[in-house]
Amino acid sequence: MLIEYEGTRYHGFQIQNDVPTIQGEVEKAILKVTGEKIRLHGAGRTDAGVHAREQVAAFETESTLSAKTFVKALNSYLSPDIAIKNAYNVNTSFDPRRDAVGREYRYTINNSSVRSPFSRKWAYSVLKKLNIDRMNAASEILIGEHDFVPFTNNEGATKNTVRKVTTAEFWGEDEFIFFDVVASAFLPQQVRRTVGSILQVGLGKMGVSEFHEMARSGEIGKAKPVAPPHGLCLMKVNYSDIGFNHENI
Known part of the structure; x- marks a missing residue:
């Protein structure tokens, strides 16, 4: 999926203990939508305060929700400075970081x-x-x-x-x-x-x-x-x- 965020309030993309991160916030939203505790994998570990127009991230889910419904549901739980722009079904072997050219x-x-x-x-x-x-x-x-x-x-x-x-x-x-x-x-x-x-x-x-x-x-x-x-x-x-x-x- 494509994630856009204004990174001012966050300690980077990668999840950390006791501080807000993009990965942490999106994982919490996915838990609320699917009931699944998943691990989100991003294409890049942006630093604290850095923004993104199109961060790419992927995760595995048992959910049967359509991509369009998934995007709408996730955005309803995310704060205004994070938005899921779109989602796409990919092969389970897809790695956002390693597959990037x-x-x-x-x-x-x-x-x-x-x-x-x-x-x-x-x-x-x-x-x-x-x-x-x-x-x-x-x-x-x-x-x-x-x-x-x-x-x-x-x-x-x-x-x-x-x-x-x-x-x-x-x-x-x-x-x-x-x-x-x-x-x-x-x-x-x-x-x-x-x-x-x-x-x-x-x-x-x-x-x-x-x-x-x-x-x-x-x-x-x-x-x-x-x-x-x-x-x-x-x-x-x-x-x-x-x-x-x-x-x-």
Whole structure:
């Protein structure tokens, strides 16, 4: 199923003890609808405060409710900042995380000289004018298959820190600047460290060549600072050859 959420109130997607999480809230709603205590499996473990337009999650159920009825029933139990957008029957072998071939994230920056109360929950406010051309020049080095260990602080989270990035682009509309990045998968904090360090380039505090040198340094956690979570949104998870696609949903 597709889940949309505004992550401000939640301690990330993955369930944790004694704190609200997206997984925990959805599992409780499923229990109320089906009477089944299930385990929800998500495509990505978004951090605390991060949002999603299309998080993909799956679970097994004995329920015979139609997908349409299931969506309506779940949404009646979920708070307004979480919504099930659609549901789809898939093979029991489907794994939302392992079967994904790509993930699309967007980071939103409000580059107005005056902060906005209305965008404060989903856009990071940077009051000083940013140079988008310089930021895109810096981001060019991210394209391709590389070791992104400088962009994570958790080397133990995965033995392999090589990832393939196919899109990394900044673009502007009105007072907002967006960073769209697409990869097969991401390391913990990879997108936020990418944004935080490239913002230094856009502010004139770091040169493009300096950023490129840092990106290839092989030094864990070298990319700093870490941009705050509220500007980040999981936009879409892509799949192929498993009978699950956005056109059929």
